[in-house]
Amino acid sequence: MRVVFAGTPEVAVPALEAILASRHELVGVVTRPDAPAGRGRKLLASPVGQRAAELGVPVLKPAHPRDPEFQAELAALRPDCCPVVAYGALLPQSALDLVPHGWINLHFSCLPAWRGAAPVQRSLWAGDEVTGATTFRIVKELDAGPTFGVMTERIRPTDTSGDLLARLAEGGAGLLVATLDGIEDGSLEAREQPEDGVSFAPKINPEDGEVDWSEPAVAVDRRIRACTPAPGAWSTFAGERIKLGPVEVTDDVLPRGELRVGKRDVLVGTGTSAVRLGEVKAFGKKQMGAADWARGTRVESGVVFGGPLDASQ
CATH class of the missing domain: 3.10.25.10 (Formyl transferase, C-terminal domain)
Structure with missing residues (x-):
């Protein structure tokens, strides 16, 4: 299956590398535009952008995924599916419609719990004993699309959000590849999320x-x-x-x-x-x-x- 991966921060790199090592054909990467960093405020590529460049994978950096030029470039890559990990921009319906098997997001919670930008932090803050990661098809409503798979992870008493997120990133990378495998061979069917148990995880400032x-x-x-x-x-x-x-x-x-x-x-x-x-x-x-x-x-x-x-x- 031809895939274009979308992601931006360091936490998305394990999934990028897992997809590259899988049976699927990685034909491109979408990430956020280069941003100023460090004391010199020089423009630097995102961690995903840097790793993709090292791997020789074509990289797209649209200012916004609704841009017609970006959508034309994406269509030219002819992806069957677009796996996503912490991309950081809302995808318009016009972009969602370009991909036959959709955009498949890896979200770091057991949905429908902790929809939103900071699921790991909110789970820790709430005192949850267990969290996890879920793969689902992206729809217009925030993190509400039908799910494919889930993994769970016990929260340790001394875990920081960084500790927990690192483990979820590694385990979630395998879940994302397994989801792509199931979509390709037809063994996975997306299921709508239950209406009960929905909670939200707004960004922590x-x-x-x-x-x-x-x-x-x-x-x-x-x-x-x-x-x-x-x-x-x-x-x-x-x-x-x-x-x-x-x-x-x-x-x-x-x-x-x-x-x-x-x-x-x-x-x-x-x-x-x-x-x-x-x-x-x-x-x-x-x-x-x-x-x-x-x-x-x-x-x-x-x-x-x-x-x-x-x-x-």
Whole structure:
């Protein structure tokens, strides 16, 4: 089967490589346009675009998939199916109609749960014990198309969204190839999603990463792990934003937001028990262990996280 793969970030690369290694013929790749990155703000290709170029696969980078020029280029490649992983642009009906077997998306949740942009983060934040990945045919409504296959993955107590997404990307790549195989040989039939159990996973913004120390310790832990590595969890200290890595829930009790500094660790009070800080990163500084940060900043026990943020930061 002739396929054109659509994807953009690093998490989509395992699926691209799995398709290349499969029995299917990869005739092209669609990705988002090059974007400025780094201090020099030079234009760089997306991770999928870079990998496709290394593999010698034709790459299409439309400003928007509704562009007539792009649709003409896609039609010229004559794909039977277009597998998709985190492409990052809405596909108009005119593009969907170009492909006989449709655009088949790999979504990182067990649909119909967590439709939307941040399924892994929202699943972690909600305290789910199990998540997974689903393949489905893209339709106009968000992540609501008929499904082909699903895989499940247990969420580990220390998982960050980055950890979990990496595992789902690898496992999901195999699911996507198996779905293409089933579509080609006719052994798979898409099934409509149930109406019950629908939940949504809107994008998580940097503001969502601010820790609320009045929440229970388990909620603080979930928020931080859900926002790691992106967009990042944070609190404020001495008028500056402090980025926070995953924490450990303890049995100690401290006032909300108050720090207790020891030789080897730093605890912070929450709405229930205190949490032990892991890695922290002060503004303009390198990431380091919490005890090292406290020594270097001369933080004393009794001070409080969450003071007013200096508008200049």
